[in-house]
Amino acid sequence: MSDTAIDILKNGKLNNRLICEILCHENFRRLLVDSEVFVDRIAEMHTDEFTSIMNVGRLKVLEKSGNENALDARTLEIAEDVDKHYIEGVLIQDLLSILNDIREKHLTDSTTADAPYTADEAQKKIDEVMNFKGSEREKQLFLVCNQLQIPYNTLKPDEKAALLSAISKSKILGKLGKHGRGKRKHKK
Numbered sequence: 001m002s003d004t005a006i007d008i009l010k011n012g013k014l015n016n017r018l019i020c021e022i023l024c025h026e027n028f029r030r031l032l033v034d035s036e037v038f039v040d041r042i043a044e045m046h047t048d049e050f051t052s053i054m055n056v057g058r059l060k061v062l063e064k065s066g067n068e069n070a071l072d073a074r075t076l077e078i079a080e081d082v083d084k085h086y087i088e089g090v091l092i093q094d095l096l097s098i099l100n101d102i103r104e105k106h107l108t109d110s111t112t113a114d115a116p117y118t119a120d121e122a123q124k125k126i127d128e129v130m131n132f133k134g135s136e137r138e139k140q141l142f143l144v145c146n147q148l149q150i151p152y153n154t155l156k157p158d159e160k161a162a163l164l165s166a167i168s169k170s171k172i173l174g175k176l177g178k179h180g181r182g183k184r185k186h187k188k
Helices: 003-010 016-024 028-039 042-065 070-105 119-130 136-148 157-168 173-179
Strands: none
Touching (some): 136 157
16 A cells, blocks of 8 residues: 555545445455456457457448448447446446445434435425414424424423523524514505
């Protein structure tokens, strides 16, 4: 390992845990082998050789048959592109296989983001807030608790009072309770 690589690992700027998980994954060796094939142009050399032979053969057949046209020429071009991009697709599949496995293992980690709300879950939350019985301030408190995943029904009266006091200082929520629907229109 080079001094530069060791310095990069030691400086703490990278997620060394993730690097280790990738290195220890059962498919990492495959990714490394495929990477070597790509970097050393081993597959490209063989694909280019095969493509050249196929192109010469196709052109000879087309010349003999007299059916040379734009479609045939385009088919040859696409075949070359497919050959060149095949190994890149293999590398992407290798890496995604490793990363997806690691991602699944991290689903319960505290550092992993929660799954996004579905439309049904969002609608359920909105319905809970809209159907909540109480004053405007209590509805605001219920909304805040809902967003912070604090069970509203477990709050003691003094906790509710403290949170309501804090909410009343909010530039956003504080105005809603005083004026109903946002900024008050000034009378002329």
